[in-house]
Amino acid sequence: MLAQEIIRTKRDGGVLDASQIGAFVAGLVDGSWSEGQAAALAMAAFLNGLDTDETVALTRAMTHSGSTMDWAGENLGGPILDKHSTGGVGDKVSLMLAPMLAACGAYVPMISGRGLGHTGGTLDKMDSIPGYQTAPSSDMLRAAVRGAGCAVVGQTADLAPADRRLYAIRDVTATVESIPLITASILSKKLAAGLQGLVLDVKTGNGAFAASMEMAQELARSLVSVANGAGLPTRALITDMNQVLGHSCGNVLEVWEALEFLSGQRRESRLREITTALCAELLVLGRLAGSHDDALTRIDRVLDDGSALERFARMVAALGGPADLVERPGQYLSAAPVSRPVPAARDGWVSQVATRDIGLLVIELGGGRRQAADRIDHRVGFSEVLPLGAHVRAGDPLAVVHAADDATAQAMARKLAATIALSDVAAGAQAPLLTRLSAD
Numbered sequence: 132m133l134a135q136e137i138i139r140t141k142r143d144g145g146v147l148d149a150s151q152i153g154a155f156v157a158g159l160v161d162g163s164w165s166e167g168q169a170a171a172l173a174m175a176a177f178l179n180g181l182d183t184d185e186t187v188a189l190t191r192a193m194t195h196s197g198s199t200m201d202w203a204g205e206n207l208g209g210p211i212l213d214k215h216s217t218g219g220v221g222d223k224v225s226l227m228l229a230p231m232l233a234a235c236g237a238y239v240p241m242i243s244g245r246g247l248g249h250t251g252g253t254l255d256k257m258d259s260i261p262g263y264q265t266a267p268s269s270d271m272l273r274a275a276v277r278g279a280g281c282a283v284v285g286q287t288a289d290l291a292p293a294d295r296r297l298y299a300i301r302d303v304t305a306t307v308e309s310i311p312l313i314t315a316s317i318l319s320k321k322l323a324a325g326l327q328g329l330v331l332d333v334k335t336g337n338g339a340f341a342a343s344m345e346m347a348q349e350l351a352r353s354l355v356s357v358a359n360g361a362g363l364p365t366r367a368l369i370t371d372m373n374q375v376l377g378h379s380c381g382n383v384l385e386v387w388e389a390l391e392f393l394s395g396q397r398r399e400s401r402l403r404e405i406t407t408a409l410c411a412e413l414l415v416l417g418r419l420a421g422s423h424d425d426a427l428t429r430i431d432r433v434l435d436d437g438s439a440l441e442r443f444a445r446m447v448a449a450l451g452g453p454a455d456l457v458e459r460p461g462q463y464l465s466a467a468p469v470s471r472p473v474p475a476a477r478d479g480w481v482s483q484v485a486t487r488d489i490g491l492l493v494i495e496l497g498g499g500r501r502q503a504a505d506r507i508d509h510r511v512g513f514s515e516v517l518p519l520g521a522h523v524r525a526g527d528p529l530a531v532v533h534a535a536d537d538a539t540a541q542a543m544a545r546k547l548a549a550t551i552a553l554s555d556v557a558a559g560a561q562a563p564l565l566t567r568l569s570a571d
């Protein structure tokens with residue numbers, strides 16, 4: 132089957148059958164499709180769309196383009212569950228959710244990604260823990276899932292390799308923001324991980340890829356229908372991303388916040404609501420809870436009795452990190468050399484936050500990548516970022532900036548202040564949970 136004929140069909144608005152899509156995916160893996168040909172088909176799909184059958188065929192073919200994980204031989208005694216977020220600023224939900232699920236009896240091989248655009252990546256956060264292996268061997272990953280119940284790790288070389296090549300091509304050819312291509316990309320990795328239940332956190336707002344509710348709903352519907360169609364029971368929550376989630380953004384700072392959350396020292400209310408809601412969906416989906424209320428009771432228990440924190444500690448140790456991280460986090464999580472408050476210029480209520488810009492400032496501080504090969508400074512970012520609706524007096528801190536040196540801290544403090552609008556009248560915030568979608 133000639134690549135150019137397949138590209139021509141899609142270019143002219145035709146529909147590809149499963150064998151044509153299979154040929155494309157095989158060509159991505161064995162290199163018989165050049166980068167130019169793959170990019171041309173990605174752009175044709177971006178412009179002309181893929182229908183549901185084409186999206187299902189692409190998802191299936193990419194799922195089976197490498198090895199798939201099979202957990203049957205492990206006799207785990209609990210469901211294999213996972214969550215995927217479409218990305219936001221300060222989104223550290225995975226760091227708490229994986230051990231919470233594990234403490235409730237689930238097994239969570241969480242295949243995560245690095246920062247993308249303005250959003251922070253879960254893997255970069257875990258990389259700020261010294262020794263922690265985000266690219267473990269298959270044996271180490273299996274041992275962590277068996278022993279701790281969860282493992283937050285990266286995509287292995289042989290998991291959905293067609294997606295890895297296509298994603299890299301899409302990234303540099305302006306073909307990322309296509310709902311069918313995003314759907315197949317996300318789900319191929321989840322299906323290859325051998326899951327039995329998935330919940331999607333589809334974010335919408337000025338810090339999300341899906342800026343509008345319409346786009347978030349379209350993406351959520353596509354993900355839920357293709358995943359369920361492929362035999363993976365899946366639900367989606369659409370959640371608000373019009374402000375930083377929790378109080379911090381930046382890699383080490385978010386690990387600190389996750390530890391504070393799990394240990395009960397501090398649980399920011401929006402972060403708690405979203406994390407708990409996603410966890411409850413999965414506990415019901417995995418039949419570990421009989422109802423939503425039952426799930427909430429279990430979640431409270433594993434947070435309050437310390438068992439979720441203990442699972443986090445076990446996961447870190449199983450993947451090569453320090454065995455006493457949760458007892459002595461300050462010994463392992465490096466602080467930035469300079470931290471300084473960002474003062475409010477006047478009295479007022481926080482009425483608007485330019486969330487995407489805050490994500491970009493974290494990159495400018497060195498906490499994210501400008502180029503794929505960049506090394507990142509895990510120590511930098513912002514903490515104590517005020518939520519929408521908070522009241523300040525002139526000079527009160529809007530946030531604290533953590534930077535590599537004083538000049539950068541001062542410059543970033545000025546830029547951060549410009550992302551937070553203050554008004555004279557009390558302002559509110561959108562509820563954190565906006566909509567729920569399931570196949571039923």
Ligand code: URA
Pocket residue numbers: 244298307312313314316317
């Ligand atoms: N995340 C993915 O894994 N793939 C996409 O296409 C977009 C976000």
